[in-house]
Amino acid sequence: MKKFGKIIRSASALAALLITSSVLAASADKIDRESNKALEVFRDDVNGAEVFLNQAAGYLVFPRVIKIGMGLGAETGEGVLRVGGQTVDYYRTTAGSIGLQLGAQAKSIVIAFMTRESLQKFRDSNGWKVGVDGSVALIDLGAGKTIDSNNIKDPVVGFIYGSKGLMYNLTLEGSKFSKLDKS
Numbered sequence: 001m002k003k004f005g006k007i008i009r010s011a012s013a014l015a016a017l018l019i020t021s022s023v024l025a026a027s028a029d030k031i032d033r034e035s036n037k038a039l040e041v042f043r044d045d046v047n048g049a050e051v052f053l054n055q056a057a058g059y060l061v062f063p064r065v066i067k068i069g070m071g072l073g074a075e076t077g078e079g080v081l082r083v084g085g086q087t088v089d090y091y092r093t094t095a096g097s098i099g100l101q102l103g104a105q106a107k108s109i110v111i112a113f114m115t116r117e118s119l120q121k122f123r124d125s126n127g128w129k130v131g132v133d134g135s136v137a138l139i140d141l142g143a144g145k146t147i148d149s150n151n152i153k154d155p156v157v158g159f160i161y162g163s164k165g166l167m168y169n170l171t172l173e174g175s176k177f178s179k180l181d182k183s
Contacts, residue, residue, distance in 0.1 A: 027182070028182035031063070031078050031080055031182070032080060032087055034063035034064065035061040035063050035082075038061055038062075038063035038110070039053075039061055041108065042110055042159065042161065045161065051147075052152075053085075053110075054085075056114055057114065057116045057118070057119040058081060058082060058084075058112075058113045059081070059082055059110060059112040059113065060082075060091060060111040062079035062110075063077075064106055064108065065109055066104065066105075067106075067107070069097070069103060071098070071099075073098070073099070074094070074095070074096050075096075075175075076093065076095075077109075078091070078180065079092075090179070090180040090181075090182040091177050091178060091179055091180060092178050093109070093176065094175070094176050094178070095174050095175040106162065107160050107162050108160070108162065109158060109160050110158065111136055111156060111159075112158070112159075113155070113156055114152065114155050114156065117155070118156050121134065122177075127177070128177045129174070129175070129176045129177075130175045134155075134156055137152075137158070138157075138158050138159070138160065138172065139157055139158070160172070
């Protein structure tokens with residue numbers, strides 16, 4: 001019974017996180033500024049990032065995705081979709097998980113749509129979920145490494161990184177991306 005109480009408290013805390021993030025949603029201007037900073041870090045840490053982003057049909061930038069876990073885990077963050085380097089829409093990412101986990105983590109995410117078809121499929125969706133509506137090939141690169149865009153053949157590729165460079169052993173599986181109204 002004690003274990004069940006812990007699970008209920010954990011679920012309540014995670015629900016509060018998600019509700020709070022919805023209520024305290026950032027303005028479009030703030031999301032744009034934070035996305036610009038996240039892209040600067042990405043470009044500084046990964047050689048070839050600028051060329052890679054220029055080759056993409058479009059890309060999502062989530063400057064800060066917060067994950068909290070206590071048995072149950074939840075993560076959320078807001079970001080932008082850029083096409084031709086310009087913000088065209090705003091999105092929220094959410095995900096949940098169950099398993100051994102304790103603590104909190106912040107990360108940044110860049111997801112590049114390398115074909116017009118993959119970008120259009122994403123934009124036409126009503127809540128795009130990784131693993132259901134499409135897959136994202138995560139690129140494992142350490143800080144200071146180079147993106148070889150000639151070897152990347154996947155239509156959608158993702159990078160997860162933090163303040164100390166790209167992070168390892170992370171997944172986007174089960175993450176859902178929903179369009180926000182920021183007008």
